[in-house]
Amino acid sequence: MAEVERMLEGRRAIVTGASRGIGAEIATAMARAGAAVVLAARDAEALERVAAQIADTGGRAVPVPTDVSDPAAVQRMVATAVEELGGLDVAVNNAAGGGHAPTPLADVLEDQFRSALAISLEGVFLSLKYEIPAMLEMGGGAIVNMASTAGLDAVAGLAGYVSAKHGLIGLTKVAALDYAAQGIRVNAIAPGPILTERLQAAGEEMQHRAGMAMPMRRIGQPAEVAAAAVWLCSDHASFIPGATLAIDGGKLAGTPPFSASSGG
Numbered sequence: 001m002a003e004v005e006r007m008l009e010g011r012r013a014i015v016t017g018a019s020r021g022i023g024a025e026i027a028t029a030m031a032r033a034g035a036a037v038v039l040a041a042r043d044a045e046a047l048e049r050v051a052a053q054i055a056d057t058g059g060r061a062v063p064v065p066t067d068v069s070d071p072a073a074v075q076r077m078v079a080t081a082v083e084e085l086g087g088l089d090v091a092v093n094n095a096a097g098g099g100h101a102p103t104p105l106a107d108v109l110e111d112q113f114r115s116a117l118a119i120s121l122e123g124v125f126l127s128l129k130y131e132i133p134a135m136l137e138m139g140g141g142a143i144v145n146m147a148s149t150a151g152l153d154a155v156a157g158l159a160g161y162v163s164a165k166h167g168l169i170g171l172t173k174v175a176a177l178d179y180a181a182q183g184i185r186v187n188a189i190a191p192g193p194i195l196t197e198r199l200q201a202a203g204e205e206m207q208h209r210a211g212m213a214m215p216m217r218r219i220g221q222p223a224e225v226a227a228a229a230v231w232l233c234s235d236h237a238s239f240i241p242g243a244t245l246a247i248d249g250g251k252l253a254g255t256p257p258f259s260a261s262s263g264g
Contacts, residue, residue, distance in 0.1 A: 140183025
């Protein structure tokens, strides 16, 4: 990935779900772009590793173990950011979890469904609830919520995940409308197939099949999502509130042309 322009110089940021994958990549990219970053996730040891990697490259990162489904923990996360960094200008609400493996809807357990909503939707609501007042104190800010192409186009068997991500996009629009006039821009990113730990674990054949299903004939990289998050949080996106940016290799654009070589 090309070096990120320092378009977040001097900003104070929170990234949830920052212990690995896309969240860690976003936190690292934000630090390269000049932001001081609070790293939030449940895995304290993983957060320490990401913070150390950022520090090794000259950035500043403060690990704050956080369960985003716990209102008190989220409130502490934001308070720590304000205390340690001197304020809050930027947030990426990336934490997700819960849910269930692909399962027909009638066979999904109630607790499995609720767990997806608790982390992937309610956790974003709680993050917004406490991040927004801190940004108002600074006179404005920028927030990116991590949705998914499954928040725009349903996937069979994933009732919990799809419901949470559809709800997150609606929540993003409400927050954008509520606070745009007060200088806070709230947007969402909707990644398609990205090479994270889960897809890596699925193996090369599954990665190839996922890539061939995209019009660009490849899967995305975490760095490509991170670059979009940095841009949306920067002044380069200053007239964009309430948008959902698909980073999906053209997946949602429609059906790609038939190719005899597309299957292998």
